[in-house]
Amino acid sequence: DAKTTQPPSMDCAEGRAANLPCNHSTISGNEYVYWYRQIHSQGPQYIIHGLKNNETNEMASLIITEDRKSSTLILPHATLRDTAVYYCIVAHTGTASKLTFGTGTRLQVTL
Amino acid sequence: KAGVTQTPRYLIKTRGQQVTLSCSPISGHRSVSWYQQTPGQGLQFLFEYFSETQRNKGNFPGRFSGRQFSNSRSEMNVSTLELGDSALYLCASSLGLGLPGELFFGEGSRLTVL
Numbered sequence: 425d426a427k428t429t430q431p432p433s434m435d436c437a438e439g440r441a442a443n444l445p446c447n448h449s450t451i452s453g454n455e456y457v458y459w460y461r462q463i464h465s466q467g468p469q470y471i472i473h474g475l476k477n478n479e480t481n482e483m484a485s486l487i488i489t490e491d492r493k494s495s496t497l498i499l500p501h502a503t504l505r506d507t508a509v510y511y512c513i514v515a516h517t518g519t520a521s522k523l524t525f526g527t528g529t530r531l532q533v534t535l
Numbered sequence: 536k537a538g539v540t541q542t543p544r545y546l547i548k549t550r551g552q553q554v555t556l557s558c559s560p561i562s563g564h565r566s567v568s569w570y571q572q573t574p575g576q577g578l579q580f581l582f583e584y585f586s587e588t589q590r591n592k593g594n595f596p597g598r599f600s601g602r603q604f605s606n607s608r609s610e611m612n613v614s615t616l617e618l619g620d621s622a623l624y625l626c627a628s629s630l631g632l633g634l635p636g637e638l639f640f641g642e643g644s645r646l647t648v649l
Contacts, residue, residue: 456635467539467625467640468578475635518636520568520627521591525578 428512433530436506442499444529446512449493455516457488458523459497461508468511468525471497473518502533537561539641541626547647553614556644560607560628567609568638569601570625578625584609585632613646621648 429447436442448457459471472479472486474495479486485498499506510529515522540559548554560567569581580593584603601611607628613620623645627638 460638465623465643467627467643468638469640470637473635473637517633518629518638519566519583519591519632519634520570520580520629520638521583521593523580523638525570527577 428514428526430510430512430526430529432527433532435532435534436499436502438503438533438535439501442502442506442531442533444497444499444510444512444531445494446497447494448512448514451492451514453492455514456518457486457492457495458511458513458515458518459484459486460511460513460523460525461506462511462528463505463508471510502531504533504535507531507533539626539628539639541624541641541644543644544642545645545647547649548616549649550616550618552616553612554616554646555610555612556624556626556646558609558611558626558628558641560609560626561639564628564630564639565607566629566632567603567607568627568629569609569611570627571595572623572625572643573619573621581611581624583632590632616648618648621646 458473460468462468474486488495566585568583583591603609623643625643627640
């Protein structure tokens with residue numbers, strides 16, 4: 425499965441949109457982009473996934489570039505509870521054996 | 536509906552002992568997976584079960600084992616504990632294998648080995 429590159433940390437002011445980038449330049453045509461987050465000492469939480477089209481759900485939006493080599497997770501109105509480590513993963517399926525969690529981006533939402 | 540339940544949440548063992556951790560998946564989910572999380576290595580895949588059969592295994596020694604029961608509940612066992620086994624052990628469930636859907640994680644079992 426393709427590797428991903430994420431910035432180690434980001435800050436965002438509460439109420440602002442948080443835009444978390446992910447580079448996956450070696451992604452193959454049938455690999456999905458998954459986003460999970462982990463709030464301190466809790467199990468990871470699924471956020472969203474997509475193949476090639478942009479996706480939106482109640483938590484976030486996922487924007488995938490046309491060449492699929494990068495994507496951005498958007499939290500439209502970040503709150504303090506969104507402070508977490510965000511993981512971008514590319515995989516053929518959503519099963520655990522195929523999801524390699526890297527070091528992620530530590531998002532700090534501040535007042 | 537109830538989420539993924541892991542027990543116990545916290546436990547302390549000494550080197551050489553063994554430990555069994557339990558995971559009850561979301562009702563209707565047939566796939567259960569286990570991860571180990573440590574500060575140094577991050578989240579590492581241990582194994583994955585579906586229909587009582589281990590389908591995939593991560594790169595861990597044979598001291599780490601698991602099983603899944605007919606009701607999809609799963610247990611993992613670590614024998615001859617070492618200090619380095621201190622970690623948060625996470626269980627996740629999903630509807631099945633090979634699907635592009637989401638994993639649902641439990642809160643984890645935090646193991647401390649003294």
